[in-house]
Amino acid sequence: xxxxxxxxxxxxxxxxxxxxxxxxxxxxxxxxxxxxxxxxxxxxxxxxxxxxxxxxxxxxxxxxxxxxxxxxxxxxxxxxxxxxxxxxxxxxxxxxxxxxxxxxxxxxxxxxxxxxxxxxxxxxxxxxxxxxxxxxxxxxxxxxxxxxxxxxxxxxxxxxxxxxxxxxxxxxxxxxxxxxxxxxxxxxxxxxxxxxxxxxxxxxxxxxxxxxxxxxxxxxxxxxxxxxxxxxxxxxxxxxxxxxxxxxxxxxxxxxxxxxxxxxxxxxxxxxxxxxxxxxxxxxxxxxxxxxxxxxxxxxxxxxxxxxxxxxxxxxxxxxxxxxxxxxxxxxxxxxxxxxxxxxxxxxxxxxxxxxxxxxxxxxxxxxxxxxxxxxxxxxxx
Amino acid sequence: xxxxxxxxxxxxxxxxxxxxxxxxxxxxxxxxxxxxxxxxxxxxxxxxxxxxxxxxxxxxxxxxxxxxxxxxxxxxxxxxxxxxxxxxxxxxxxxxxxxxxxxxxxxxxxxxxxxxxxxxxxxxxxxxxxxxxxxxxxxxxxxxxxxxxxxxxxxxxxxxxxxxxxxxxxxxxxxxxxxxxxxxxxxxxxxxxxxxxxxxxxxxxxxxxxxxxxxxxxxxxxxxxxxxxxxxxxxxxxxxxxxxxx
Ligand SMILES: Nc1ncnc2c1ncn2[C@@H]1O[C@H](COP(=O)(O)OP(=O)(O)OP(=O)(O)O)[C@@H](O)[C@H]1O
Ligand SMILES: [Mg+2]
Numbered sequence: 001x002x003x004x005x006x007x008x009x010x011x012x013x014x015x016x017x018x019x020x021x022x023x024x025x026x027x028x029x030x031x032x033x034x035x036x037x038x039x040x041x042x043x044x045x046x047x048x049x050x051x052x053x054x055x056x057x058x059x060x061x062x063x064x065x066x067x068x069x070x071x072x073x074x075x076x077x078x079x080x081x082x083x084x085x086x087x088x089x090x091x092x093x094x095x096x097x098x099x100x101x102x103x104x105x106x107x108x109x110x111x112x113x114x115x116x117x118x119x120x121x122x123x124x125x126x127x128x129x130x131x132x133x134x135x136x137x138x139x140x141x142x143x144x145x146x147x148x149x150x151x152x153x154x155x156x157x158x159x160x161x162x163x164x165x166x167x168x169x170x171x172x173x174x175x176x177x178x179x180x181x182x183x184x185x186x187x188x189x190x191x192x193x194x195x196x197x198x199x200x201x202x203x204x205x206x207x208x209x210x211x212x213x214x215x216x217x218x219x220x221x222x223x224x225x226x227x228x229x230x231x232x233x234x235x236x237x238x239x240x241x242x243x244x245x246x247x248x249x250x251x252x253x254x255x256x257x258x259x260x261x262x263x264x265x266x267x268x269x270x271x272x273x274x275x276x277x278x279x280x281x282x283x284x285x286x287x288x289x290x291x292x293x294x295x296x297x298x299x300x301x302x303x304x305x306x307x308x309x310x311x312x313x314x315x316x317x318x319x320x321x322x323x324x325x326x327x328x329x330x331x332x333x334x335x336x337x338x339x340x341x342x343x344x345x346x347x348x349x350x351x352x353x354x355x356x357x358x359x360x361x362x363x364x365x366x367x368x369x370x371x372x373x374x375x376x377x378x379x380x381x382x
Numbered sequence: 383x384x385x386x387x388x389x390x391x392x393x394x395x396x397x398x399x400x401x402x403x404x405x406x407x408x409x410x411x412x413x414x415x416x417x418x419x420x421x422x423x424x425x426x427x428x429x430x431x432x433x434x435x436x437x438x439x440x441x442x443x444x445x446x447x448x449x450x451x452x453x454x455x456x457x458x459x460x461x462x463x464x465x466x467x468x469x470x471x472x473x474x475x476x477x478x479x480x481x482x483x484x485x486x487x488x489x490x491x492x493x494x495x496x497x498x499x500x501x502x503x504x505x506x507x508x509x510x511x512x513x514x515x516x517x518x519x520x521x522x523x524x525x526x527x528x529x530x531x532x533x534x535x536x537x538x539x540x541x542x543x544x545x546x547x548x549x550x551x552x553x554x555x556x557x558x559x560x561x562x563x564x565x566x567x568x569x570x571x572x573x574x575x576x577x578x579x580x581x582x583x584x585x586x587x588x589x590x591x592x593x594x595x596x597x598x599x600x601x602x603x604x605x606x607x608x609x610x611x612x613x614x615x616x617x618x619x620x621x622x623x624x625x626x627x628x
Binding site: 195196197198275277278280283284285286287288291295296299300303375 | 462
């Protein structure tokens with residue numbers, strides 16, 4: 001198992017090298033052709049003024065910024081929709097996979113119908129359905145659906161109240177990190193106590209106390225450096241709050257719902273792959289079903305689940321480039337779309353875009369390989 | 383004779399419409415060793431799996447150590463931890479070391495500390511004669527060694543009763559003896575045992591009673607000597623002539 005994974009990594013490195021070498025050769029070749037014909041080439045354009053606006057930017061960006069910054073803005077937008085998509089698809093996919101195996105006939109059939117529908121309709125169509133069929137058909141801001149006069153849903157997207165952070169907010173960030181670290185520590189301590197004394201220690205009550213204490217300290221140090229920014233209607237659109245654009249909502253919905261169907265099948269197959277003798281042996285030893293699942297079945301199922309799950313994560317990330325169809329400003333839209341049409345240096349631009357996807361994919365595979373290595377079995381399974 | 387630890391009366395079980403166990407009556411005293419044999423599909427596995435409720439019976443009564451097994455029971459886990467089971471396919475946990483296989487249930491079910499559980503596990507691994515394999519994984523062991531780990535794993539829960547379902551049928555002939563030796567020793571220590579097996583030598587050596595099942599019924603039941611030398615029922619005779627001929 002171990003040597004296989006190493007071979008896998010080696011293979012990936014060789015492929016990467018080959019791709020880079022091919023690209024370098026291609027670029028060099030094309031460049032000399034272009035030079036002969038007196039056409040602009042190279043990456044100089046990256047520092048030029050972009051001159052176009054982008055409707056969702058996670059960092060500050062104006063038309064006066066460079067194409068280089070456009071790349072960063074697009075990459076962050078791709079990452080945002082991919083990471084959130086992976087999160088929701090995993091959550092929904094695992095639930096559906098378990099539901100599919102439920103002894104309850106209705107629950108299992110509902111999961112089956114979901115899976116069959118979402119995995120058999122082309123993703124591009126699903127993106128268009130959510131965007132043109134649903135979100136764009138919502139009422140205009142003036143007739144927006146309002147939830148408690150604070151949250152508004154309209155064809156311009158979803159507008160929600162937002163906490164405007166002032167100076168000192170960083171203390172709250174520190175407190176939050178402290179709570180996370182404390183939670184991990186308490187869990188580990190509970191397991192250690194269990195193994196050393198047979199008795200589990202408490203986790204939730206000390207964690208609640210820790211949370212209270214840390215945030216109280218943060219409040220003492222920094223006061224309350226937040227102002228609540230509630231959106232309101234002004235003229236034809238909303239002011240204030242945080243606007244989630246409909247393109248983002250549609251893309252995230254479609255990617256999550258579509259990929260969840262595939263993940264559900266992977267999870268189902270993974271759990272089914274664990275011999276039923278494993279559950280019987282656990283039961284015969286007196287382990288309650290929940291413990292048998294947690295300690296015996298799931299660790300073995302994960303071995304089967306993780307490799308195909310990785311390729312679903314890669315697919316989701318790559319599929320996010322379908323954003324182009326509804327003009328969500330992901331890396332492909334802003335770079336291989338808008339920038340390309342303005343600058344016209346197709347080879348360089350497509351090259352950069354491809355390298356970005358390749359790096360994202362390699363990074364994901366690497367992380368998942370590492371995780372899988374930790375789960376690998378020693379010897380042959382009996 | 384002491385009170386029986388297992389009492390089965392008028393028990394019937396169906397798989398759907400298939401009547402797999404018919405009107406079973408059986409009592410087992412503490413320390414008694416029972417060998418169950420019979421042709422494939424006669425319901426031997428199903429019968430012993432009813433005793434720790436891996437299978438549910440539909441009619442009649444099963445009582446284990448004074449607790450009646452039925453749908454309304456609350457402490458199924460505590461009964462199960464008093465009744466050890468060894469399977470034909472070993473069913474060791476492949477993602478855990480031998481030692482972890484043996485300490486899992488004592489830690490999580492009996493709330494033992496890791497130290498206590500490991501000391502106990504090493505003691506039983508010694509008893510099944512594989513003390514030096516504690517840190518290996520099941521996949522690194524031979525079939526005979528795996529089955530002995532499975533026996534040690536069950537013993538770590540300190541069960542009062544041990545159920546064996548054809549523990550040597552999946553083993554190569556040269557490994558059968560090492561597993562049977564461990565079982566004989568266990569029998570000599572006074573464990574209550576119900577064992578589905580076709581190892582007639584083992585039956586002669588340790589069994590107090592041999593039970594022959596066919597088509598879901600207990601057809602014949604006798605002391606081993608009488609059972610083998612003077613079977614009463616035609617079906618038993620036929621079965622024995624087949625088993626003993628090879
Ligand atoms: N879960 C089940 N659902 C339906 N039928 C079953 C199930 N388990 C067993 N059976 C059937 O019940 C009958 C008895 O099975 P059982 O496993 O108890 O036989 P056995 O005597 O142990 O046979 P073997 O010697 O082959 O192990 C067989 O005909 C089998 O096909
Ligand atoms: Mg059987």
